[in-house]
Amino acid sequence: MKVLVTGGTGYIGSHTAVELLRAGYDVEVLDNLVNSKESTLDNIEKITHIKPKFYKVDLRNYDETLRVFAETNFDAVIHFAGLKAVGESVEKPLEYYENNIGGTINLLRVMDETRVGKLIFSSSATVYGDQGAKAYDEKMTTGVKITNPYGWTKAMIEQIIRDYAKANPEFSATILRYFNPIGADKSGLLGEDPNGIPNNLLPIITKVYRGELSELTIFGDDYPTDDGSCKRDFIHVTDLALGHLAALEKMHPGVRTYNLGSGVATSVFEVVKMFNEETGEELPIKIGKRRAGDLAEFYANPSLAEKELEWKTKLTVRDAIKDTLNYLKNLE
Ligand code: UD1
Secondary structure, three states: OEEEEEOOOOHHHHHHHHHHHHOOOEEEEEEOOOOOOOOHHHHHHHHHOOOOEEEEOOOOOHHHHHHHHHHOOOOEEEEOOOOOOHHHHHHOHHHHHHHHHHHHHHHHHHHHHOOOOEEEEEEEHHHHOOOOOOEEOOOOOOOOOOOOHHHHHHHHHHHHHHHHHHHOOOOEEEEEEEOEEEOOOOOOOOOOOOOOOOOOHHHHHHHHHOOOOOOEEEEOOOOOOOOOOOEEOEEEHHHHHHHHHHHHHOOOOEEEEEEEOOOOOEEHHHHHHHHHHHHOOOOOEEEEOOOOOOOOEEEEOOHHHHHHHOOOOOOOHHHHHHHHHHHHHHHO
16 A cells, blocks of 8 residues: 655654554655754655655645656555644744645645545544633534644644535545654664754753753642642654554545544643653753643544554553653764
8 A cells, every 4th residue: 555644754744654654655755954954864765774765845836846746656655744832833833834735735726636535643632722621622613712823724724624525425534633742763774853942842951961051930829639740641753753654444435534633731830750760860840830721631533543443552651751851862
């Protein structure tokens, strides 16, 4: 089976490409390299002994995208390519809408033109917004109180996919809503290495650990949780990647949507504590104000994916921290 992975040199895309190759799929990668490096393909090769064919293409370029599909008859596309920095999306909304939505529309147009009928889309649990719940399931409404354009692009793309599928009964799609991906491939050769100042907890922790940032600010210790810090459903990126394989193997006509999360919430303080236990050092922290838009507790009800995809997480937050530290060793 020939699979095109858009955004395949990025964090989640590269881990998924590795798992697809390990499972024997024929993988090709498309990426515009705006937030990733071509050398990631060498690391994919080191792990799997296969170097996927690579296209440096921006999905907003219809003709170049069509050329990719003219070269190979893909059976399916896994679509990760997109901008993902929440804060930046607030400052540059048009860039986010143009990139994420424009790119996806072109991709669908090209898939339509070349009759490629299977799509897996990288969505986010952020589409649920704030509904005053703790555990979120797929039946809940989306597009409620989303606080940033990045989140809106995910909710809007989901709708575009559903509408396109309605008009094209031979097309099928699986939408995967990720909770908080962390960690790195066991090999230490792939991981999360964002340009500039990162937005998410684990990449910030690793920058502090390496001395690139002076301290971690905990955004609030007065939430109504056991220890006062926020709780999140952290999912190891390898488990997440395997969720895409399960989705690919179990595609059905029409559109299906699944949460990919562990169902377990871990607090920010707990993450820091585990990180310190693994490094044997004390991460410098300070308690700051609550961050706007943060929810006290947010985790997946992952039972639908477990039932229909026969997938569930196997790795823990501690595994993810260990694998992240192993990856950092290789960056030095
Ligand atoms: C964020 C995004 C979400 C995106 C997800 C990707 C928002 C509202 N949501 O989720 O759209 O899909 O990242 O993983 O931005 N924290 C600190 N100090 C820091 C950084 C984070 O205390 O310096 C805390 C936050 O308050 C939060 C937790 O760590 O409680 C996780 O934060 P983060 O990694 O940014 O993820 P989310 O906010 O859950």
